[in-house]
Structures are given as C-alpha cells and as structure tokens.
Amino acid sequence: MSKSDEARLRExxxxxxxxxxxxxxxxxxxxxxxxxxxxxxxPAKPTGDQKD
Known part of the structure; x- marks a missing residue:
C-alpha cells in the first residue's frame, strides 16, 4: 500500500x-x-462530559 493510499484511508x-x-x-x-x-x-444533572 502506498503512502497516499494509507493517507486516504486514514482520512x-x-x-x-x-x-x-x-x-x-x-x-x-x-x-x-x-x-x-x-x-x-x-437542576440539570451533570454528565461528566464537560471540562471546567
């Protein structure tokens, strides 16, 4: 596999x-x-997804 193929698959x-x-x-x-x-x-329950 060429580098361009690998890059395309990664994208x-x-x-x-x-x-x-x-x-x-x-x-x-x-x-x-x-x-x-x-x-x-x-009040809304915190989900833990937000980073303060």
Whole structure:
C-alpha cells in the first residue's frame, strides 16, 4: 500500500469517527433539551462530559 493510499484511508477513518461523534453529541443535546423541558424546576444533572 502506498503512502497516499494509507493517507486516504486514514482520512476516511477520521471522517467516519467525526460523523459518529457529531451524531452522539447531537443526541446528547436533544436528550438534555427534553429533560429540561420535562422538569424546568429541577437542576440539570451533570454528565461528566464537560471540562471546567
């Protein structure tokens, strides 16, 4: 396999991982929005994903 083939395959793998990550993050945002809409008086639960 040539270096250009390896680079192309790497780019494809990275692109796929980015798409999966974006889908997962969008699903998390939707879930948080739904839980906020159901219980507006309760504080949101921390998920551990955020870094302060």
């Amino acid at each position: 494809q793998r990275l692109a796929q991982k980015l798409r999966e990550n974006l889908k997962r993050r969008k699903a998390q945002v939707r879930a948080r929005a739904q839980s906020d809409a159901r219980a507006p008086g309760e």
